[in-house]
Amino acid sequence: MAIIVQKYGGSSVDGPERIRAVAQRIVNTVKAGYEVVAVVSAQGKTTDSLIEMAKSISKTPPKREMDMLLSTGEQISISLLAMAIDALGHPVVSLTGAQGGIMTDEHHTKARIRKVDGARIRAELERGCVVIVAGFQGVSATNDITTLGRGGSDTTAVAVAAALDAEVCEIYTDVEGVFTADPRLVPNARKVTEVGYGEMLEMASLGAMVLQPRAVEVAAIYGVPIHVRSSFSPHRGTIVKEVREVERVVSVTGVASDDNCAKITLVGIPNDMDILCQVFSELAAESINVDMIVQASKDESTTDLTFTVAREDKVQALATIARIQGNRSWTVLCDENVAKVSIVGAGMMTNPGVAAAMFEALKEKNIPVQVVSTSEIKVSCLIPRELYKQAVQACHHKFQLENGN
Amino acid sequence: MAIIVQKYGGSSVDGPERIRAVAQRIVNTVKAGYEVVAVVSAQGKTTDSLIEMAKSISKTPPKREMDMLLSTGEQISISLLAMAIDALGHPVVSLTGAQGGIMTDEHHTKARIRKVDGARIRAELERGCVVIVAGFQGVSATNDITTLGRGGSDTTAVAVAAALDAEVCEIYTDVEGVFTADPRLVPNARKVTEVGYGEMLEMASLGAMVLQPRAVEVAAIYGVPIHVRSSFSPHRGTIVKEVREVERVVSVTGVASDDNCAKITLVGIPNDMDILCQVFSELAAESINVDMIVQASKDESTTDLTFTVAREDKVQALATIARIQGNRSWTVLCDENVAKVSIVGAGMMTNPGVAAAMFEALKEKNIPVQVVSTSEIKVSCLIPRELYKQAVQACHHKFQLENGN
Numbered sequence: 001m002a003i004i005v006q007k008y009g010g011s012s013v014d015g016p017e018r019i020r021a022v023a024q025r026i027v028n029t030v031k032a033g034y035e036v037v038a039v040v041s042a043q044g045k046t047t048d049s050l051i052e053m054a055k056s057i058s059k060t061p062p063k064r065e066m067d068m069l070l071s072t073g074e075q076i077s078i079s080l081l082a083m084a085i086d087a088l089g090h091p092v093v094s095l096t097g098a099q100g101g102i103m104t105d106e107h108h109t110k111a112r113i114r115k116v117d118g119a120r121i122r123a124e125l126e127r128g129c130v131v132i133v134a135g136f137q138g139v140s141a142t143n144d145i146t147t148l149g150r151g152g153s154d155t156t157a158v159a160v161a162a163a164l165d166a167e168v169c170e171i172y173t174d175v176e177g178v179f180t181a182d183p184r185l186v187p188n189a190r191k192v193t194e195v196g197y198g199e200m201l202e203m204a205s206l207g208a209m210v211l212q213p214r215a216v217e218v219a220a221i222y223g224v225p226i227h228v229r230s231s232f233s234p235h236r237g238t239i240v241k242e243v244r245e246v247e248r249v250v251s252v253t254g255v256a257s258d259d260n261c262a263k264i265t266l267v268g269i270p271n272d273m274d275i276l277c278q279v280f281s282e283l284a285a286e287s288i289n290v291d292m293i294v295q296a297s298k299d300e301s302t303t304d305l306t307f308t309v310a311r312e313d314k315v316q317a318l319a320t321i322a323r324i325q326g327n328r329s330w331t332v333l334c335d336e337n338v339a340k341v342s343i344v345g346a347g348m349m350t351n352p353g354v355a356a357a358m359f360e361a362l363k364e365k366n367i368p369v370q371v372v373s374t375s376e377i378k379v380s381c382l383i384p385r386e387l388y389k390q391a392v393q394a395c396h397h398k399f400q401l402e403n404g405n
Numbered sequence: 406m407a408i409i410v411q412k413y414g415g416s417s418v419d420g421p422e423r424i425r426a427v428a429q430r431i432v433n434t435v436k437a438g439y440e441v442v443a444v445v446s447a448q449g450k451t452t453d454s455l456i457e458m459a460k461s462i463s464k465t466p467p468k469r470e471m472d473m474l475l476s477t478g479e480q481i482s483i484s485l486l487a488m489a490i491d492a493l494g495h496p497v498v499s500l501t502g503a504q505g506g507i508m509t510d511e512h513h514t515k516a517r518i519r520k521v522d523g524a525r526i527r528a529e530l531e532r533g534c535v536v537i538v539a540g541f542q543g544v545s546a547t548n549d550i551t552t553l554g555r556g557g558s559d560t561t562a563v564a565v566a567a568a569l570d571a572e573v574c575e576i577y578t579d580v581e582g583v584f585t586a587d588p589r590l591v592p593n594a595r596k597v598t599e600v601g602y603g604e605m606l607e608m609a610s611l612g613a614m615v616l617q618p619r620a621v622e623v624a625a626i627y628g629v630p631i632h633v634r635s636s637f638s639p640h641r642g643t644i645v646k647e648v649r650e651v652e653r654v655v656s657v658t659g660v661a662s663d664d665n666c667a668k669i670t671l672v673g674i675p676n677d678m679d680i681l682c683q684v685f686s687e688l689a690a691e692s693i694n695v696d697m698i699v700q701a702s703k704d705e706s707t708t709d710l711t712f713t714v715a716r717e718d719k720v721q722a723l724a725t726i727a728r729i730q731g732n733r734s735w736t737v738l739c740d741e742n743v744a745k746v747s748i749v750g751a752g753m754m755t756n757p758g759v760a761a762a763m764f765e766a767l768k769e770k771n772i773p774v775q776v777v778s779t780s781e782i783k784v785s786c787l788i789p790r791e792l793y794k795q796a797v798q799a800c801h802h803k804f805q806l807e808n809g810n
């Protein structure tokens with residue numbers, strides 16, 4: 001029998017009525033002839049109240065203990081969902097991350113899945129049970145509870161789907177799918193019916209947080225098709241899957257946007273690889289994701305280094321840099337008044353006119369570009385945050401995304 | 406270094422201030438030269454709100470899922486307590502029941518500890534950590550989370566103390582120790598400084614719920630001394646330990662009382678052992694504790710069978726009996742308007758006058774006795790519930806317990 005993995009986010013299980021609705025959807029999928037594994041996040045309000053509890057005890061709680069605390073959030077939602085499915089008369093079992101075989105590394109609060117041991121899940125499916133697995137959490141080699149960081153439940157779902165060789169991994173969200181731009185910024189943004197992993201990855205990394213980038217990476221590695229769809233609607237959403245090159249045409253799929261970034265510049269650092277390696281390896285050791293690295297040499301001996309990080313990582317990133325700096329006389333600048341706008345599309349870079357058209361769109365609106373970075377399938381520009389919405393709209397219109405691809 | 410196990414109940418960790426006070430007490434114990442393992446219950450309000458959540462989903466949630474849900478309560482309190490100890494600058498680690506090696510059978514919501522694998526706890530102590538273990542919960546052979554039922558944290562603490570060969574197991578409660586009677590019923594009840602396991606067991610079983618009976622049983626088997634004391638006071642409480650026979654004098658230690666019972670009577674059942682065995686083995690299979698069994702044959706072929714159960718088990722017990730009964734014509738009576746009063750004391754039964762004195766005390770107050778049962782060290786009487794307080798006071802006064810033992 002084919003297996004479907006369904007992931008439900010925190011808003012989908014917020015309260016008894018919604019839990020019952022999810023239970024009914026799962027039972028309907030079973031009746032349609034599938035074996036179902038549901039991956040569930042914590043109810044939003046639960047996580048908030050747990051964080052508040054921790055704050056009432058300590059300003060700097062140990063990360064291991066934060067994971068111990070926060071992982072109760074999913075444990076509550078999986079047991080409640082299992083009760084709701086049981087009440088509909090269907091056999092069901094809930095599993096914590098550890099019980100579900102979600103093995104991670106030991107980076108508490110930002111752990112990565114190393115492996116999914118699907119033995120227990122498979123055994124429960126064979127017994128005829130719906131299996132509910134706690135998202136966002138796992139267990140380290142030392143048998144400690146870990147959490148995967150923001151959006152980690154998507155990654156759990158895709159990793160479980162890969163381990164079970166599921167037909168599809170359905171990600172239920174509060175939007176209808178992946179759009180050509182954030183509909184809150186661009187009212188005539190259009191739903192994309194199908195998108196490749198690479199493009200989705202760029203979209204996700206660049207702020208279109210419908211799907212966690214790590215989840216897309218895992219899906220791409222194992223070839224798991226993802227169906228991003230709404231919890232509140234029966235309509236087909238967006239399918240993320242391998243798109244063969246021959247099917248591709250040069251096109252911009254969408255405009256991604258991210259106003260949750262901070263720009264850090266190290267001015268006048270020594271122009272050698274040692275410093276560069278040290279900065280990025282130590283930031284990586286702290287699990288701080290770095291984006292848009294730009295280096296411009298001033299002369300032979302010194303250089304300026306600019307990069308962006310997520311805004312919540314800013315303080316930790318600056319502390320790391322201060323530690324590396326010691327008593328050397330660099331100037332460190334930090335600007336939070338920035339936003340990132342990117343155009344994403346398969347095969348886009350074989351057409352150099354695309355980047356030029358983007359710059360033109362921004363110039364027409366008098367939007368200055370501070371930093372540019374490009375990849376095979378995207379062009380990103382860092383701009384002043386107050387011009388964010390205008391920039392997204394200008395790019396969306398320039399590539400006529402409202403008219404369909 | 407000597408190990409002390411400390412158990413803190415739900416009221417001891419209810420809110421940040423109390424958690425900080427417990428953390429300070431633990432750190433003080435460490436500074437006094439001990440290795441400390443703390444066993445902690447869920448905050449009372451957490452358990453209540455979890456039960457409410459379950460009720461909002463299903464009237465009959467599966468027991469396995471109730472355990473999954475309720476076990477989050479201790480997970481929250483252990484992580485918060487660990488954060489508070491960390492904030493005092495002492496190394497600390499919290500462990501769930503499963504991580505702490507608390508292996509149980511598979512009777513969800515009423516599991517029994519089979520074994521404590523102390524390897525992880527010992528390793529953490531050797532690293533210099535205070536270890537916080539979740540009470541009330543464990544893990545079954547199938548790697549499912551179980552809970553031990555009401556008061557199970559006491560049992561966890563004693564079992565951990567036994568596994569680690571601890572010097573003492575301190576049970577922190579909101580009372581000063583074990584009293585000669587419930588102080589709410591008998592204002593001049595006196596604190597007992599020392600009591601044997603057997604007497605404590607009878608006291609506990611008979612409603613003086615300062616300590617869980619199962620915890621006393623485990624302590625007796627492994628010879629773990631228990632110190633029952635107050636979270637809110639530095640005074641010495643009551644030590645429960647092996648008392649050698651030569652030290653004993655014939656005496657009544659205390660009056661135990663229990664108004665949480667229901668009397669069930671099967672009238673006119675066949676006078677054969679098959680039925681008797683079936684009734685009690687099936688009740689045991691449902692983990693329903695039965696007390697005060699009395700059987701009185703009416704004639705050669707039929708008999709009346711009376712026993713008591715905890716009031717919360719009444720519905721399940723009656724359902725079990727109905728199943729056994731099938732379409733046979735027994736009459737089943739159930740009376741919740743009863744209470745149990747018992748006198749407990751080592752070597753008491755070598756003095757037959759003790760039982761007689763108890764009956765006399767009840768007769769003087771016109772309190773009718775419905776059922777009597779006795780053991781080596783106690784005499785219990787079932788009486789009408791409305792006369793409960795009077796009966797306890799009469800017995801306490803009769804044996805002059807207010808004057809010291």
